Amino acid sequence: MADRRARGDVKPYLNIALLVIGCLGVAATLYGTREFVNSDRQPPGSTPENSQYYLTQPVTYKFDKKGQRVYKLIAKRSLYFQSGVIQIQQPNMRYAGAKKGQWHLTAKRGFVPAAHQRIRLNDQVEVVKHQADGGKTHIKTDQAWVNPDQHLVTSSHYVRADLPTHRLTGMGMRLNTQTDHLKVKNDANVTYQQ
Structure with missing residues (x-):
């Protein structure tokens, strides 16, 4: 019984961890795409x-x-x-x-x-x-x-x-x-x- 309760307590934390990892992956993809799209522009501070x-x-x-x-x-x-x-x-x-x-x-x-x-x-x-x-x-x-x-x-x-x-x-x-x-x-x- 103690085993089931311990596994049941971990499941909500696992869902939150997977959600945070997914959000970080989406953010990294968006940031990388932005850098690729803007790569032909002048570097900041140059003319x-x-x-x-x-x-x-x-x-x-x-x-x-x-x-x-x-x-x-x-x-x-x-x-x-x-x-x-x-x-x-x-x-x-x-x-x-x-x-x-x-x-x-x-x-x-x-x-x-x-x-x-x-x-x-x-x-x-x-x-x-x-x-x-x-x-x-x-x-x-x-x-x-x-x-x-x-x-x-x-x-x-x-x-x-x-x-x-x-x-x-x-x-x-x-x-x-x-x-x-x-x-x-x-x-x-x-x-x-x-």
């Missing part, structure tokens, strides 16, 4: 490319002295460095400086030097403006500088510009985004399209 800080999908607006929007810049990510340099991944800029419509500028990368108001666009730079009559201007180059305060987009690289009536190619360009005046600086070649 990409040793930047001071970074923003994911930032949206930047620039306004003139009258309060009119000059541009809207959206990026995949912006890296900010101690030196004041900003690196921009996949910049997408809507430049509203033109009298009719707006210019749309895209690139793979962008760069803002320390203490500058200019933006350098690099790699597969495209500058596009849709005209009210359905035509469009489409400019391609490898690198361009955007100077919003002067309403200029400039480049010293090879440029190909497809306009509604002709194609313009050459080395270097100067585009005034307010007047829509485009000038190819060197070795200009014009091909008229029908």
Whole structure:
């Protein structure tokens, strides 16, 4: 009889022990899964490319002295460095400086030097403006500088510009985004399209 009573007293403790072991197993599994899922993220306390800080999908607006929007810049990510340099991944800029419509500028990368108001666009730079009559201007180059305060987009690289009536190619360009005046600086070649 004493044997049965002793075994009966152990059974509730055994159930509690099994329940605690089961909970610990579930907790360990959840913690391990969390570490596996988050393994591609930056380690705590580090930033990409040793930047001071970074923003994911930032949206930047620039306004003139009258309060009119000059541009809207959206990026995949912006890296900010101690030196004041900003690196921009996949910049997408809507430049509203033109009298009719707006210019749309895209690139793979962008760069803002320390203490500058200019933006350098690099790699597969495209500058596009849709005209009210359905035509469009489409400019391609490898690198361009955007100077919003002067309403200029400039480049010293090879440029190909497809306009509604002709194609313009050459080395270097100067585009005034307010007047829509485009000038190819060197070795200009014009091909008229029908």
